[in-house]
Amino acid sequence: MIGLGTQDSANDAIEFVESRETYSFPMYWDETFESWIAFGVTSQPAAALLSPSGEVLGAWLGAFPADEVLQLAAST
């Protein structure tokens, strides 16, 4: 799992990480927005599950369903 953040500033992003205590997976900061554009993401939160080779297994806008994500991930 990775977090892919954008909008606002890098310092805001770091404050977010510290306040949410997200240290168990990489949190990335993209100041260009280009990563979201590449995924077609226009609002957040959102999530996408990709197979090891890059196939899109699922995508969600808003909170993502953990059970469904785990089920899809296990099916690969």
Add this chain to the structure above:
Amino acid sequence: MPAASNDGAAIDDAASTGTANVTIPTSDLASDQADSVDGTPVIDPPATTAGPETTDGDPPADDAKPAEPAWPDDGCSADNTPSPTEAADAPAPVLEIRTESAASPLPDLAVRRINCNGGWVNLRNELPSELPLLVWFWAPH
């Protein structure tokens, strides 16, 4: 870089069902990969641990060999202990793409890691991976 409009509409349209069709525009992304792939691995490789030194040239015993990590050590903590990272004011570096990631559908883009080991990574190098990859899109506000 590719435009967002079509794919963004797809994810928005599907919001009412709770799922969205995110299509990574691989055809557009492929256009820039040829320029940037040179086969050199780049993403902060995990630190390697040297095996025990030997003076007679014999290989170390099997039980003395350090275990291969099952997953690259990216500095993230299994127990969620803090790993604060300073945000460096610097332009994004040009990061090369791993050979095996040349066909990755992810964008060739340097992003800053703001926890774990810190530093910069090329997003394209996240795939292929050993396990499925969940990408969580977030923003501070």
